Amino acid sequence: MNVLVITEQRDAKLNPTSFEALAAGQQIAAETQGRLVGVVVGKGVAGLADELAKIKLDEVWLAEHDLLEAYTPDGYTTALSQVIVQAKPDLILLPHTYQVRDFAPKLAASLGKGMIGDCVGYRNENGKLVFVRQMFQGRTAADVVFVGDGPWFASLQAGAFRGDQLAQGAAKAPVRAAAVELRPEQIRTKPMELFREAKQAVDLTQAPILVAVGRGIKALENIALVEKLAQALGAELCASRPICDEGWLPMDRQIGSSGQTVAPKLYLALGISGAIQHVVGMKGSRTIVAINKDANAPIFEVADYGIVGDIFELIPALTEELSKST
């Protein structure tokens, strides 16, 4: 099976999830005796293509155009559909980033094909690829297979494959320029500068202990309870997205795909169900404790220690226990 991996770059730097997608590509190409092609998209990114050529793959395709300098879904879709028609892969892999979510379904649809999005893994059943993804906010997993002829598209959840296990090539792979035709009028949206809103008051990535709170906390006035526990632990307080959406904690304390990614030595998840958008931001933590009233909450899948119970009883009990024994 010939695999084509579309990498993602910003400011001429490859997104780390691109390496994870390439690692998956190496694995699938090896298992199915296929070729692996990596694609770099943008303007003035030949250096990245050269960098990519060092890893173990058969070819790097460089899709460059003045109109690809800034990302637009129209520009990327038009250019990449041309690359796919020229390269004729069977399977196209992409990292499941916000940018990929923005253009990849359209790219697949423009070729009359479908994408299995946000995969956490795959199984090779005698040559048939079965992709595993989550449903119901992580409460169930699903085995999904492609139907009909390729090319097939799949995007891969951050952390599903190991970018650091990428095999390097014995020799540099050839870099090839793809023919890209793009006209300004094909790009209907106009992107402007990227910006960051709030000054990041806290760098949660540096905190050794994090106490995270989710929907289970129910109301703003209950945040004080969690603050006390965080204090007793010498921890920083953080939250899943809904808490920050409500304004109960500032946005810069959000953990997950739209917030910060952390890996502290201890992460306490209190009243957090464990939707994938949150889990991707904290699953690398050394020790994870989850407290939730629902024994089936997906957060327990990544927890080292779990307590099924009422956080309104357990949070004060933990705070008290810590204050008396230190």
Added chain:
Amino acid sequence: MKILACIKQVPAKDAPLAIAEGGAWIREADVSFEMNEPDSFALEEALRLKEKHGGEVVVLSMGPERVKQTIKEALAKGADRGIHIADDIFFELDPLGSARSLAAAIAKESPDLVLTGLQSDDHGFGQTGVLLAALLGLPHATLIMQIELTDGRMKLKRELEAGWFQWVEAPLPAVLTIQSGINKVRYATLKGIMAAKKKELATISRESLGVTGEATQRIERIYVPQKSKKTEFITGTPKEAAGKLIEKLRHEARVL
């Protein structure tokens, strides 16, 4: 301005899920349903745009008879009329198949703006909005946190990853997917609920849309995920459990 909001009905957040015989969907008899939360933000944004700029809000949903309840909720919140694409086996559709059906119904309405949530809390494909744009031949932008509309052009604030944002300009008509948290969603008032009873709710069958095209993917089965870690569950009264946990964090995990 005519705004069309696509809303999905999904199992309630804390509904216990049991996997159906055959293994590719849940046992519906056991669960209650609600409006997909990301879509409720899209509906709210549609209502606010109408309040500011005038026009009409049409809500569209696909699924079995139960879906009407969610459309009625949207009408009670202030949408002007509803369209229900009736289909009992909509959950078997792949993202492209669902989008093809929705797009066929939307095309008949020729809205100025199509809004939907960024993803559904059941399938979680997260593709519908973008696919609608592709199928309708419209420009799109996703993960929108703010919409400024002037003279038929939009200035949109897109959320990117890790705290980054971007302003994007887009023409009308267009498709936008709305990021959760963009607004505070309103509740239906009693007056709204009464008014909704007189509003139009049209039902069309999915077959009548004449949508063709093969499925591109199939869910073979759903199941309770295998644990990636062995979780040690701590039991006892809250006081006992707290004590045991602290003890383990100190002496077993050695993280305190």
